[in-house]
Amino acid sequence: MSLAVESKPDVDHQSTYFRCISGCSAKHSIFDVIYTCPTCGSLLEVYHEREPLKKKNAYQWQQLFDSRASTSKWPFGSGVWGMREWVVPSLADENVVSMFEGNTNLFWAERLGDQLGVPDLWIKLCGNSHTGSFKDLGMTVLVSVVKQMMAQGSSVKAVACASTGDTSAALAAYAAYAGIPAVIFLPAGKVSTAQLIQPVANGAHVLALDTDFDGCMKIVQEVTKDDSIYLANSMNSLRIEGQKTVGIELVRQFEWEVPDWIIIPVGNLGNISALYKGFKLMLDLGLINRMPRLVAAQAERANPFYTAYKNGFAEKVSVTAQDTLANAIRIGDPVSYAKAVKAVQETNGIVEQATENELAEASATADLTGMFTCPHTGVALAVLKKLIDRGEISSKDKTVVISTAHGLKFTDFKVGYHESTLDGIDSKHANPAVHLPADASAVKDEIARRLEQHNG
Amino acid sequence: MSLAVESKPDVDHQSTYFRCISGCSAKHSIFDVIYTCPTCGSLLEVYHEREPLKKKNAYQWQQLFDSRASTSKWPFGSGVWGMREWVVPSLADENVVSMFEGNTNLFWAERLGDQLGVPDLWIKLCGNSHTGSFKDLGMTVLVSVVKQMMAQGSSVKAVACASTGDTSAALAAYAAYAGIPAVIFLPAGKVSTAQLIQPVANGAHVLALDTDFDGCMKIVQEVTKDDSIYLANSMNSLRIEGQKTVGIELVRQFEWEVPDWIIIPVGNLGNISALYKGFKLMLDLGLINRMPRLVAAQAERANPFYTAYKNGFAEKVSVTAQDTLANAIRIGDPVSYAKAVKAVQETNGIVEQATENELAEASATADLTGMFTCPHTGVALAVLKKLIDRGEISSKDKTVVISTAHGLKFTDFKVGYHESTLDGIDSKHANPAVHLPADASAVKDEIARRLEQHNG
DSSP, X not given: OOOOOOOOOOSOGGGXXXXXXXXXXXXXXXXXXXXXXXXXXXXXEEEEOHHHHTTSOHHHHHHHHHHHHTOOSTXXXXXXXXXXXXXXXXXXXXXXXXXXXXXOOEEEOHXXXXXXXXXXXXXXXXXXXXXXXXXXXXXHHHHHHHHHHHHTTOSOOEEEEEOSSHHHHHHHHHHHHHTOXXXXXXXXXXXXXXXXXXXXXXXXXXXXXXXXXXXXXXXXXXXXXXXXXXXXXXXXXXXXXXXXHHHHHHHHHTTTOOOSEEEEEOSSXXXXXXXXXXHHHHHHTTSOSSOOEEEEEEEGGGXXXXXXXXXXXXXXXXXXXXXXXXXXXXXXXXXXXXXXXXXXXXXXXXXXXXXXXXXXXXXXXXHTTTOOBOHHHHHHHHHHHHHHHTTSSOXXXXXXXXXXXXXXXXXXXXXXXXXXXXXXXXXXXXXXXXXXXXXXXXXXXXHHHHHXXXXX | OOOOOOOOOOSOGGXXXXXXXXXXXXXXXXXXXXXXXXXXXXXXXXXXXXXXXXXXXXXXXXXXHHHHHTOOSTTTTSTTGXXXXXXXXTOOGGGOOOOOOOOOOEEEOHHHHHHHTXXXXXXXXXXXXXXXXXXXXXXXXXXXXXXXXXXXXXXXXXXXXXXXXXXHHHHHHHHHHHTOOEEEEEETTSSOHHHHHHHHHTTOEEEEESSOHHHHHHHHHXXXXXXXXXXXXXXXXXXXXXXXXXHHHHHHHTTTOOOSEEEEEOSSSHHHHHHHXXXXXXXXXXXXXXOOEEEEEEEGGGOHHHHHHHTTTSSOXXXXXXXXXXXXXXXXXXXXXXXXXXXXXXXXXXXXXXXXXXXXXXXXXXXXXXXXXXXXXXXXXXXXXXXXXXXXXXXXXXXXXXXXXXXXXXXXXXXXXXXXXXXXXXXXXXXXXXXXXXXXXXXHXXXXXXXXXXXX
């Protein structure tokens, strides 16, 4: 990884901007401190005009991205910045805040696929990464844009979010790498140091407020009003730009072959929106000629998107999200609803849900074939099984499951499962240690017994 | 990652074999179930004859390895199997048990290097990997060899080790991926489910014996005597073959430039032996023309190698290892001593140690620049600082620190540090949450106070 830098991207920098997804005509610079449409309050998206990108043909883009994926030249070794012309073309080299994110393991789930009857099964292990979740992909973009804002004399002095999970971990790490202060808001007394240890260790300013999570969000929004602190929460559409690379990357890893299905766990709905956005860009530029079918996998205890889908997306549904093992997708009122509806509708997609027991069993079953899955990946795997069982996914289909975080971030879930102490969970595959005397013959007998079970 | 396979390696399969490091003349097949020299009891090593490997010149090897590092063709996307002719040339494709290990992030520690006055500082993040530690590199080789043995009708029916840490996690995961039974031995009552959750989740047969760790080792050795269970403990030199690729890989990532220094935390001394072995092979085949200086970093509380070094390696030293935060290198009687002495002596290397306080502070300081370091990486970083302070490592040197595991495997260490509850540790960089009322103006004041501190 040398520091030599390729020549600047040959894409017009004025052709990438924020635009309102509700169709307002105004364009805004992505270096402006705005999070929603100033006119109508809708979500923004980073739009890339297609014409300037068509100066290269599909094959040229594929060759370029392929060549960079193998390079050690900074920052192209990053899965995100290897596609910089499609992400933030106007970002100066010196403002790229990259920790070599992306290029994650596209794992051939050979044994699990055989067991399920879909041998062409792949798991995109986004959690085998710097901070242990896919959030790195979005935060490298957001923090890089902030670095450029600050270099250009913006009023921004710090970045902030209200989160107790992967988002705060990724924000704090990227901010630390860039030397930009980060502020994390959370409700006092409800979050342990262990839950927050990544932002704490990365030196974020962690504020525990005497209120609940919604109260924290209100305070964050008030504090960030004067544009001195940049909000990194999920309505910020810059993060989508980084996250969209995961779809492009996995198609590249398949030598530009499009899988039939991609199953992704969803809560706030930003990640499936990002996935769709990456595929749509590839389709428009001719790198692919069909879309995969996108499947949104929800926890039954936090299923507003599933409910809306069942109603034919007649209207947005909000629910009071209940406790779920899949706590990172415990969202009752998803921010990126409108974008996600488009993602499902335009890919002939499906929304399905999984119970607590289903997600726990799916996770445990996958682990037995060499993985170490987080509960959200369990949701996606449980949905995979349902779609196979009812014949939607066939044995010839190429299917990818997006694994969003490393199981090492969820050891309590794993321990609870294998100690059979999770409420309402059967723990059918619990694998407790076997207590034996220190006697070789007793040990040999026990091993022989289990081997017989294994072979029988 | 397609399943298409390159043509078979064009290296003579008879030129790679076990040989005794003490100079016995006997060769043994690496598919034999032996762990030490049957004649004299010394360690074995996997030896690769140089002449057959010289059929390709240095540039051809470099081109081959470079080209494979960018491929999605199984199994060459693996950092280990991309060098298969240098690892186990006689392994059949269908017996490769690979989970896309290696090719880990060679992280440019820009801010940390600036702070320490060594801007050319790099951290090889071996823990950003499938099971979260460098042990994956060795286990992919060991389990692949076992798979081939079993396919060829060997008496082996399972793999086993006595370990409560990264070794058992990696063994269990690779065995699960291959569908080979794994048995893990540990002392009853001394290890929590949380410590063992990876092998438990991966379906290993976990046996808790009424004895201490040494007692477990005795039972393992007895149980494995009849060759039905293959021992994956650290005297097994197959693991070294996988681990040696890390040095080759990082030189490849530097476009075949050799760093001046490599600092690696050491306990049982297998990993530094592996590092040396990879460099020696590159040197013999002309891919590099000088060796890096290897630095072995020990915890002061488990420092037999440091003590031996101070005595000019006059004789092997054993100590009773004391408790240390760096518990994966808490070894009093290191197995790979003889190999490691050679590694240090032949690279003009250094052995240095770090106290508990030094390792904890070094780890916390690194985290503030965007990493999330395990305590063993803390040992290496503390040693780095010592060598800079006393002028051994200069500001112009290119230095690599081997980070052996992901910090997510050591959250207790991080939490203890930031809660200032670790015995004898100053926690100078503790960063506890700040408790505040849910009041925007109080929050703004607190943020302003800390920003001033940051800028001041």
